[in-house]
Amino acid sequence: MAQKYTIPKGTRDFSPEEMARRNYIFSAIQSTFKKYGYFPIETPAMENLSTLMGKYGEEGDRLLFKILNSGDFLKNLDSKDIENKNLGKVTAAIAEKGLRYDLTVPFARYVVQHLNEIAFPFKRYQIQPVWRADRPQKGRYREFYQCDVDVIGSRSLLNEVELIRIIDDIFKELSINVVIKLNNRKILTGIAEIINAPEKLTDITTAMDKIDKMGVEKVYEELRQKGLDEDTINMLEPVMNLSGNNTSRLNCLKELIGSTDAGSQGVQELQYIMELTTQLNLKAEVKVDQVLARGLNYYTGTIIEVVAQDVQIGSICGGGRYDNLTGIFGLPDVSGVGISFGADRIYDVLHELNLFPEEVLSATDVLLVNFGEKEAAYSLGILEQLQLAGVKAELYPDSVKMKKQMKYAHQKKVGYVLLIGEDEMNTGIYTLKNMKTGEQSKGTIVEILAIFNT
RNA sequence: GUGGUUGUAGCUCAGUUGGUUAGAGCACUGGAUUGUGGUUCCAGGGGUCGUGGGUUCAAGUCCCAUCUACCACCCCA
Incomplete structure (x- = not known):
């Protein structure tokens, strides 16, 4: 053998067999998107870093792949910044482009840039790879495909209901049993307000989100570390321990946080969605989860997450409503809602459960x-x-x-x-x-x- | 980014308290079979033991560093 050539950490080659199976997933997803009246778009693999930076939080900025400038990339570099290890400034001086981290932010940029060509509400889907400089793990890659559907330019909660139907349709077709978890960012805000710690919203929600994983006590411990006092933590108790079915949980929530504007609005929205959803003939289990806290960085309303019932692999689909994503690009007051299917994780689920049809390879x-x-x-x-x-x-x-x-x-x-x-x-x-x-x-x-x- | 485990043939792995020429199965090539695959039998090729340094008379085996893959955390699809 001449030499050992390998591919970068967290990336993968796909054999003809794997491609056949992957295309089986993509076509199930794509045909459903089309069925509901969504049109495809594509955006470039790389975006200007100014488009991407600051949209995903501090963690996200770290996980962005940056692309070295062409030509003399040292010309804007101040040697003092190197000496002082001022990584932010050095990065800005030598890299002005980055690989996209998701499809939602480039989509928001697209909407703003092509405003006058678009008929609103704009329903688009987008199936392309994204890149994250994360450490690879089971079900976590540095290059992976997202399949996004979004509706932008409509505040109607019917869009949320439609997305739930799309989720149910797709996983029904792929024979994966799923739980669709729903929450609302406004409920989280209401919780933070009712315990008089609105400024700790992020700390509270990310800690609460881990309750399934590490149990109530550890969550409290983490909150203490984040500087919450015992009284405040005790006030969280009733929220953490909600039980019963979706309706009774929502009613409890209403009592607990209904006195705040955000809280009452959030509960109302979720109640409306649940009302419409329960009269549909869905195969998936839909579950209100008041501690679900994904995508906190730009989501403002509904939060959606889908997990597979029979495999532990993290979420295979997620998304939510964002009221002001285009605002960062100069177009305020345009609300959108969308979800993203993780094709690579869906592949792993199907593979693990042996659910690929025999004859996918033609x-x-x-x-x-x-x-x-x-x-x-x-x-x-x-x-x-x-x-x-x-x-x-x-x-x-x-x-x-x-x-x-x-x-x-x-x-x-x-x-x-x-x-x-x-x-x-x-x-x-x-x-x-x-x-x-x-x-x-x-x-x-x-x-x-x-x-x-x- | 923090912590842990790992690496031997193309693949999956064995290799004893450090000791002579590093093995197996699968895969590959040729033959048994000049117009017949999947089964069987025979033969063959293929290794700088992840990489770099160190300890030792002697290192696949012990030590250090580094890279890779995996696992947990952080975060996420």
């Missing part, structure tokens, strides 16, 4: 064996007739030993092998071998075409 129907120069030239005409009839056919390019050609057909899972040697050329009656049963039959081109067309 193999070649028939391989024509190459017996030599004359026979190959003759076979070319037969090949053409087969392909014209819609049969997936290929002619082995080299006249190597039949054993090798048969083995190739076997490995590629080709259904039939067509043998056209000297005898067959002379008689016009060809030999067709069924690779599954091993049976051989003889027939004219018309008879053979008939076999494939049935």
Whole structure:
């Protein structure tokens, strides 16, 4: 072996088998998006860093891949910044572009930039890879595909309901059992207000979000570390320990935080969504989760997260409503709501549960064996007739030993092998071998075409 | 970014308290079978033991560093 070449940490190659399975997922997602009236767009892999920085919080800025400037990238660099390890300034001086971190922020940029071409409410989907400089782990990659659907320019909660239906449709088609968790950013705000700690909103919600993982006591411990006093923490108790079904939980929430503007609005919104959702015939379980706190950085209303029931892999879909994402790009008061499907994690779920259909890899129907120069030239005409009839056919390019050609057909899972040697050329009656049963039959081109067309 | 585990043939792995020429299965190539794959039998090729340094008469094996993959945290799809 010449040398060991590898791919960067957290990235992957995809074999033809894997691509067939991936395309199975993508087409399930894409066809559903289309069915609901969404149109596709694409945006570049790289954006200006000014577009990306500051949109995902401090953590997000760290996880952005930055692209070194072309040419003399040192020309804007101040050597003092290097000495002082002023990483922010050094980065800004040598890199002005970065790889996109998600599809939502580039979409917001797109909307603002193409405002006058867009009919609102704008329903778009986007299926493209994103990059994060995170440390790879199970179900976590540095390059992965997101499949986004968003509606922008409509405040109606019917959009939320539609997204829930889309989620249910897609996972139903893929045979994955899921729980759709719902919350509302305003409920979180209400909680923070009712315990008189609105400025601690982020600390409170990210701590509460971990209750399933580490238990109530650890959450309280983390909150103490973040500087909350015992009284405040005790006030959280009733919120943390909500029980019962969705309706009773919502009613409890209303009592607890209904006195705040945000809280009452948030509960009302969620109640409305639940009302509409419960009368639908959904397969997925929809669950109100008052501690769910994803995407806190730009979400303002509904928060959605989807987890697989039978595999522990983190969320496979997530999203929410953002009232002012385009505001950062100079277009205020445009509300949007959207979700993102993690195709790579869905792949892992399907793989782990063995849920991929057998025949996702569409193999070649028939391989024509190459017996030599004359026979190959003759076979070319037969090949053409087969392909014209819609049969997936290929002619082995080299006249190597039949054993090798048969083995190739076997490995590629080709259904039939067509043998056209000297005898067959002379008689016009060809030999067709069924690779599954091993049976051989003889027939004219018309008879053979008939076999494939049935 | 913090902490832990790991690395031996293309792949999955064995390799004893440090000791002679580092093994197996699968895969690959050739043959048994000159027009027949998937089964069987025979033969063959393939390794700077992740990389760099150190300890030792002697290192795949012990020590340090570094890289990779995996796991947990942070965060997230």
